[in-house]
Amino acid sequence: MSRPWRNAALAGAVALLLGGCTSFADTVTAPTSATASPAPAPAGDDASCGERARPDPDRPRIALDFRLADDLRTVTGTQTVSFTPDLPVEELVFRLVPNGPDVSAAGSRLVVDAVRGDDVAGSGYELLGASDPGGAYVVELDEPLEAGETTEVELDFTLTLGTGEFERVGADEGVSWWASGAPLLAWEPSVGWARDPFVPVSGETTVSPAADTTVRVEAPADLTVLMTGAQAEPTAVDGEERRIWTSTEPVARDVSVAVGRFTTAEATTPGGVRVTAGALPEAEPTAGELADATVEAIADLEEFLGPFPYETLTVPQLPDYGGGIEYPSSILQASPSRQVLVHEVAHMWFYGMVGNSQFRDPWLDEAFATWAEAVVNPSSAEDLEPALGVRGDVGVAMDEVRTQQQYVAYVYGKGGATLMAAREAAGADGFDAAVRCYVDATAWAIATPDDVADALADLPEALEVLGEAGALDD
Ligand SMILES: [Zn+2]
Known part of the structure; x- marks a missing residue:
């Protein structure tokens, strides 16, 4: 961030x-062993x-299905999680980032509507210093899950997008975005569940494992989706009123989605990383300029950090709220600053x-x-x-x-x-x-x-x- x-x-020029x-x-x-x-x-x-x-190889498998309503401020979703812990557990803990003090202050809110699973015995919220209904959602299992065993749970949820400002969830004219917008599996491998309190300071407070992730977003057909993961071409549904966008990212700790009247431009690094940048109407820089600057930032950082971690990177540019917010293989860029862009690209490693x-x-x-x-x-x-x-x-x-x-x-x-x-x-x-x-x-x-x-x-x-x-x- x-x-x-x-x-x-x-302020100043970026050295290229x-x-x-x-x-x-x-x-x-x-060639190296999977757990090396x-x-x-x-x-x-x-x-x-x-x-x-x-x-x-035993990391979680997560499927996220988001549907953006025609009001462009309500997202309903379903998350399917297949989880194999490396320690025995009796529950699953999901962090509800949009209910934290900074995000909820702008009117955003995440509510879990239903939970399903063969091993589910009950569920409820924990406050953790967040706003109503709470900062965590805990799913109790009917019997302890041993290390190496797998359970699968499905959560239905509703996310309300707050007003547009420098935050990870919001909506403004012609653009809606949500990052950490689904219940986030708060697991630290070999340590356990993270129940850290939310704090008044604005900054990230999560820990989550890299997960084999697929994302599906259904949105009005006139809008373009830019999100975490390698995206496929959209398909039309509902008599072409709406479109479905999908992506896959085998190592995502979390997911960012932006939906808006984006013009997009693509560029590829010499190493084969596919960059897709998106600009809103009449925004500066243009999508092409932003894609080129992102390729340059990747090249500068690869010189001393080694190969870029992902196959793709999407950079939707939001209105200029100042700053940027990093997510796996995607950046919510809310400032036309190259320095901020380099910082957020560096977060792909860190x-x-x-x-x-x-x-x-x-x-x-x-x-x-x-x-x-x-x-x-x-x-x-x-x-x-x-x-x-x-x-x-x-x-x-x-x-x-x-x-x-x-x-x-x-x-x-x-x-x-x-x-x-x-x-x-x-x-x-x-x-x-x-x-x-x-x-x-x-x-x-x-x-x-x-x-x-x-x-x-x-x-x-x-x-x-x-x-x-x-x-x-x-
Ligand atoms: Zn940062």
């Missing part, structure tokens, strides 16, 4: 460091990091591929995305430097910051500045190689600060900088 505050701070890209195909054809999690290699020795880790608890360790996605943006863009790096002097720990959890300003200053500002300082202390080549090892070792899993420390083990100068800033334990 990138908030409006950054636009003023990060175009360079060689590694093919996405290289990663999907690499390669050990981090000695820093500076990129080649010995091992292959990028593969997704868990959050999309390398997952984290955004409640417990928000710096693992936000500080690293801010750092990656600064590596690409020298003016972003200059803007960050003063943040190194901020008093406060980079490694705070979301309930340890009292204000929005603290959250931004500790996690984004000081977090990004600290990673830049660690890079300088250890040497850019060695540091970047170690980060690349961290990224590949923790791909498609939920990373922790210990994984960062392991990857930097041979760079004591970097560890010292991160320890002093309260990112890692001393």
